[in-house]
Amino acid sequence: MNLNHVFVCGNPALDFAATLRARRSTRFEMFATPDRLDAWYLESGIVDTVLPGDESDVEQATIVREAIYELVTARRLGEEFDEEALDVLNEAARRAPATPQLTPSGRRTEATPEQALSTVARHAVELLSGPDVPLMKECGNPECTRVYIDRSRGMRRQWCGMDSCGNKIKAAAYRARKRTAPAAAAH
Template sequence: MNHVFLCGNPALDFACTVRARRTAYVEMLNAPDRLDAWFVESGVVDVVSSCGEADLVQAVALREAIYGLVTSRLAGDGYDDQALALVNETACEPPATPQLTATGRWVEATPAQVLSTLARHAIELLSGPEMPLMKECANPECTKLFIDRSRGGRREWCGMESCGNKIKAAAYRARKKEAQTAGAR
């Protein structure tokens, strides 16, 4: 698997295909084949027809619109009209349709159908009961968004393997250094 899916919703995972937006901007969808891979690895579809450059441009525009709407909602700001229009227009297109086969669920789709499905996930998330559970990672270098379904609702990081361990290790080193400095006086 080349992509990470820890946000708790396909629309959030899609919005987070850019890493470290504020610091070292890393684009994960930098070619049509990377978009193909993300669509399949995300589990939204089992097979997608090959994406072209135009599909990639549409996908990035939708991703940025979803990210903008989510961060606006988290900040308590109003929605950007263009982002709202793009998500709504994309959701109006036919979505990916699951089929039941002898071996289980199967979804085969075009890139436009996958984008419609992702836009619908974003709409459901932003207007549904999980909206209050949405957070941004507490690591100042990370810009991942996630749904906090932890029992106490106290999850701070997008994931322990990535940001949580880094922050905890840095805090430990800082405490240890402070104790050594205090002991040397």
């Protein structure tokens, strides 16, 4: 069941933080129901199966997501970490993570919602303490608030993804140029 979750950020913790879309304007919540949270865990590849979550799992995931976003923003801007956000993230990371198992058909990871959330929190800890910190950038689309890892040559990537934001911005710029082109050029 694909619910239009997008994974363009280059790290599961950043994709998780991006599930509250357009934070500065319309704010669209991707975790509106437990099913949508469960779907995110599956679509992200963090787990292969997850026990069905409930409203309390959504509430906890939302709290951890906001802590991750706050910490990522602070790190990206070179600011101090908020102690409360640190406590929330570290508490989630201390819980048992999803543990992969080897089966006759290969690797399989089954988890509870709490284990899946702990796994996301651990990704955030690794990201925020690791070598990719200088590569974190916010999408150039003013409506988008996704932070992504820019691994492009010369760190010249401007958008979280071409499909999600880049094409929209380029098309809007093209339309604006066409509108403002001198009428004489049309003759």
